[in-house]
Amino acid sequence: MQREIEAGEGAFSRIFLELTAGLRRWALRTEVWQRGKWRGAVLSASGVDVGTLIGAADVREIIENVIARNVGLIKDVSQQAQGRITDAVFRGLNQRLPARDVAREIRQAVDMSQRRAMGIASHQLSDISNRLADERRREGGLDTWMWIHSAKKHPRAEHLARNGKEYTDETASTDRPGSLPFCGCRSRAVLVSV
Ligand SMILES: [Zn+2]
Numbered sequence: 001m002q003r004e005i006e007a008g009e010g011a012f013s014r015i016f017l018e019l020t021a022g023l024r025r026w027a028l029r030t031e032v033w034q035r036g037k038w039r040g041a042v043l044s045a046s047g048v049d050v051g052t053l054i055g056a057a058d059v060r061e062i063i064e065n066v067i068a069r070n071v072g073l074i075k076d077v078s079q080q081a082q083g084r085i086t087d088a089v090f091r092g093l094n095q096r097l098p099a100r101d102v103a104r105e106i107r108q109a110v111d112m113s114q115r116r117a118m119g120i121a122s123h124q125l126s127d128i129s130n131r132l133a134d135e136r137r138r139e140g141g142l143d144t145w146m147w148i149h150s151a152k153k154h155p156r157a158e159h160l161a162r163n164g165k166e167y168t169d170e171t172a173s174t175d176r177p178g179s180l181p182f183c184g185c186r187s188r189a190v191l192v193s194v
Pocket residue numbers: 150156159177178183184185
């Protein structure tokens with residue numbers, strides 16, 4: 001039995017390493033995609049191609065932060081799943097439960113961690129996109145941005161009320177577009193004529 005549990009733990013740490021590598025690829029790909037979007041937006045708004053002026057190096061700190069935080073979140077999810085699986089196995093042994101009952105509990109623990117991981121992933125995607133967009137905007141010397149509502153079915157009323165309003169980092173509230181769970185709001189850089 002101990003051997004089984006150790007094998008399970010080994011599988012978890014392998015999955016964890018793969019996830020961490022996947023997370024890095026995902027963050028870097030998201031940055032390339034976001035940079036392309038920003039380049040296109042600046043080009044169509046001002047006719048200036050900033051393609052050679054901006055690069056991944058400018059936002060390395062943000063990317064490393066996002067990766068580190070996500071590694072922590074995944075570690076937490078997989079530790080919880082490991083705990084649940086170990087509990088299910090020991091309960092099964094103590095109470096002499098049929099193997100299929102134990103198997104079902106293990107599956108539930110895995111499903112639960114998968115759902116939590118999906119929730120985390122979708123939130124992190126909007127979070128990294130917003131952080132990168134903010135950084136590109138600041139880099140471009142643009143202070144003003146517009147709150148773009150998520151258009152989700154059950155929006156936060158105060159976010160809906162902010163839709164289309166213009167803010168700067170000084171005038172905005174502390175919860176920024178996309179920063180709260182399941183928010184989905186975005187910010188859009190505003191060109192202010194001077
Ligand atoms: Zn929102």
